Amino acid sequence: MGEAESVGLLETKYSRRKFIKGVIAVGATASSAGYFIGGSGLLGAQAVPGAAERLITLTVNGQQRRVDVLPNETLAMTLRYRLNLTGTKLGCDRAECGACTVLIDGVNQYGCSMLTNQVRGSSITTIEGLENPDTGELSPVQQAVIDEGGFQCAFCAPGFIMSMTTMVNENPNPTRAEAAHALSGTFADVVTMTKSSTVRCELLSSHAACRGVLWLRK
Numbered sequence: 001m002g003e004a005e006s007v008g009l010l011e012t013k014y015s016r017r018k019f020i021k022g023v024i025a026v027g028a029t030a031s032s033a034g035y036f037i038g039g040s041g042l043l044g045a046q047a048v049p050g051a052a053e054r055l056i057t058l059t060v061n062g063q064q065r066r067v068d069v070l071p072n073e074t075l076a077m078t079l080r081y082r083l084n085l086t087g088t089k090l091g092c093d094r095a096e097c098g099a100c101t102v103l104i105d106g107v108n109q110y111g112c113s114m115l116t117n118q119v120r121g122s123s124i125t126t127i128e129g130l131e132n133p134d135t136g137e138l139s140p141v142q143q144a145v146i147d148e149g150g151f152q153c154a155f156c157a158p159g160f161i162m163s164m165t166t167m168v169n170e171n172p173n174p175t176r177a178e179a180a181h182a183l184s185g186t187f188a189d190v191v192t193m194t195k196s197s198t199v200r201c202e203l204l205s206s207h208a209a210c211r212g213v214l215w216l217r218k
Contacts (some may be wrong), residue, residue: 056120060085061129069116076100076111079126087127087158098186101159102126108166108185127158130165141165159186 028130050158056064060083067082076093079085079102091099097112102111103125130139138146141164145157167174169183174182 043141053066056117058116058120058124059122060124061126062123062133067116071115071117073123074112075102075114075116075119078116079111079124085126085128089155090159091156091159097156098163099156101162101186103162103166106166106169108163110185123206125162127161130161139165141168156186 054070055066055068058067058078060079062122065083067078069078069082076088076090079088081089088102089099090099090112093100093112095110098110100111101108103109104114104119104122106123106125127142130142131137132139143151145161145164150157150160163183163186167179171178187209
């Protein structure tokens with residue numbers, strides 16, 4: 001093969017390679033644009049039957065919040081990254097640690113294990129929503145945890161506080177065993193802990209006392 005033929009062959013391969021890459025890039029760009037523009041309704045596309053609506057209204061901490069969410073977006077992601085309610089923590093992101101615990105209609109649930117579209121029409125309460133909106137006063141559970149130093153690094157504290165809130169609402173004066181059971185779905189992975197730690201929560205007003213709560217588990 002002569003030098004001219006070799007150069008021509010290389011140019012042909014290079015041109016074909018560039019062409020194929022260009023087609024792939026254009027296709028990917030078009031697909032992305034179609035997803036975001038078509039999905040948001042900017043082109044007036046008809047909704048696919050059964051498809052999840054993206055622009056939805058949520059009731060969070062007593063307020064109506066209009067938010068644009070993806071069909072596969074979890075509640076924990078929406079709360080943290082769209083509504084800036086960063087008290088809801090993402091730990092394991094697989095419904096095991098409880099750091100993302102929020103209240104759905106008064107019942108504690110893992111925010112990472114449910115889609116945002118599933119909780120439309122429900123009342124969502126995060127750690128930020130426990131305080132008095134008028135005075136800024138912390139809830140009895142929040143204040144008790146602070147007073148008793150019921151945390152270490154505090155990353156897991158919001159999840160525990162949400163679980164404790166449900167517990168004292170349902171059982172204002174639990175035994176140690178009942179408290180341990182109520183908090184069993186929330187864990188603290190603190191490597192320096194060698195044994196369980198307890199906190200005596202002296203709750204105020206109608207919550208009476210939550211004595212001997214099993215706070216951290218290792």
